[in-house]
Amino acid sequence: MFFNSLAFAVFLPIVFFLYWFVFNKTKNTQNAVLIIASYYFYSCWDWRFLFLLVFSTFLDYYTGIRIEKSQTQKSRKFWFWLSIIVNLGFLGVFKYYNFFASSFAALLTGVGFKASPFLLDVVLPVGISFYTFHGLSYVIDIYYKRLKAEYNFVDYSLFVSYFPLLVAGPIERATHLLPQVKVKRTFDYEIAKEGIYQLIWGLLKKVVIADTCAAYANAIFDNYPSMNSLSLILGAIYFAFQIYGDFSGYSDMALGMSKLFGIDLLRNFNYPYFSRDIAEFWRRWHISLSSWFKDYLYIPLGGSKGGIWMKIRNTFIIFVVSGFWHGANWTYLAWGFINAVYFLPLLLLKKNRNNIESADLSWNIDSIKVRLNILITFLLSCVAWVFFRAKTITDAVSYLKRIVLNGEFSSQYLSNERYNYELLIMVCLFVLVEWNNRTKIEPISGKYSYLKLILCLTAIIAFGTYSDYKEFIYFQF
DSSP states (O other): OOTTSHHHHHHHHHHHHIIIIISOSSHHHHHHHHHHHHHHHHHHHHGGGHHHHHHHHHHHHHHHHHHHHOSSHHHHHHHHHHHHHHHHHHHIIIIIHHHHHHHHHHHHHHTTOOOOOOOOOOOOOTTHHHHHHHHHHHHHHHHTTSSOOOOOHHHHHHHHHOHHHHTTOOOOOHHHHHHHHTSOOOOOHHHHHHHHHHHHHHHHIIIIIIHHHHHHHHHHHHTGGGOOHHHHHHHHHHHHHHHHHHHHHHHHHHHHHHHHTTOOOOOOOSOGGGOSSHHHHHHHSSHHHHHHHIIIIITTTTTTSSOHHHHHHHHHHHHHHHHHHHOSSHHHHHHHHHHHHHHHHHHHTTOTTSOOSOOOOOSSHHHHHHHHHHHHHHHHHHHHHHHHHSSSHHHHHHHHHHHHHHOOOOOOOOSSOOOHHHHHHHHHHHHHHHHHTTTSSOSSSSTTHHHHHHHHHHHHHHHOOTTSOOOOGGGGO
């Protein structure tokens, strides 16, 4: 069941009605409705993986209590590492086993040995990377005494399986979400209205921007050897907006619909393509994952407090692991490595915290420099996105090489879609709307909100292809 499907358009109002008008007497009944809805929502993907979600939930719930009750450090460590190893073990088997087995076999073949690896014929459980990280952060926080264990299994289960964030985040912290599910929620019309606006804006990002850009990006990337330099540049730009519209659109929809239930989720995107350097980009892109790795990996490794080689080591570890989190492919590792290369000079020159506040531009020399920095940062991101999108590193290198060496900038006809420049105009209008509303959560609220809402719904209906619901990119992670 996709957020952008008619089935979900029926599902959400039913859950909303039951939550606020039938089972709204206590916190427990509200949570029970959301738990049942979340398990049903997840079972629509593949009911067989419900056992994995329930097992992961029970494992971290139980080990969290055992860690807190342990009388000795040895016992605390045992339960802590049991949770870590089992969680990462499941993630490793389902997501990474085939990658490592195939890579090792290829290595053996390369040195003259014959290898036929045993590969698992299993589907990657949707959302496993997200709910695994929910549980890991909970257990780690208990172990380091930053959080008390939760003894109410229903409340903890809702924290892990809450359907708006279950399959593609944001990656929540128990310190933020658990206190909200432990109290009865009351309906707030203004917050619900904000939620609807954010949900609709997220749907527009997905249906109008991401899915439309996807048609062109796919046509160009799939046929890149026959594309000229201009088309390849446009393909990289279209994919940049495809993945932004797709993932930030999902996040906006998740945050918006969660407001309908009186629950606040962590912000996951903050207009990342308006960043002035790569460090700022990573403070604005997939914020929940970036902050997770910073708090639970980068800082424990020593962060940027050590010597130069420790800084270099930790920077590459954090970015490469982040790339690998996205998928079992060398292209994701390359994407992470490239971003580490981008980030490292800023860290070593102590400029990675230069652009904390949002840019406030006026027409002067400094503002021209800021605009240029934004453009350069975006183009650097597009180069890295080529590796993220390509099937192999060889394809990515060939794609970029052809941009440089082809040298042709004429318009090319794309067989599946012919409105190439109309899309470019639409993307530019989208950027302009976001720029003018970059201090807001979404552009719909404020003056003329109902008119803007009608325009957004009209665009969604006009561009939506309801016979073919396009899956969100991050569902595969």
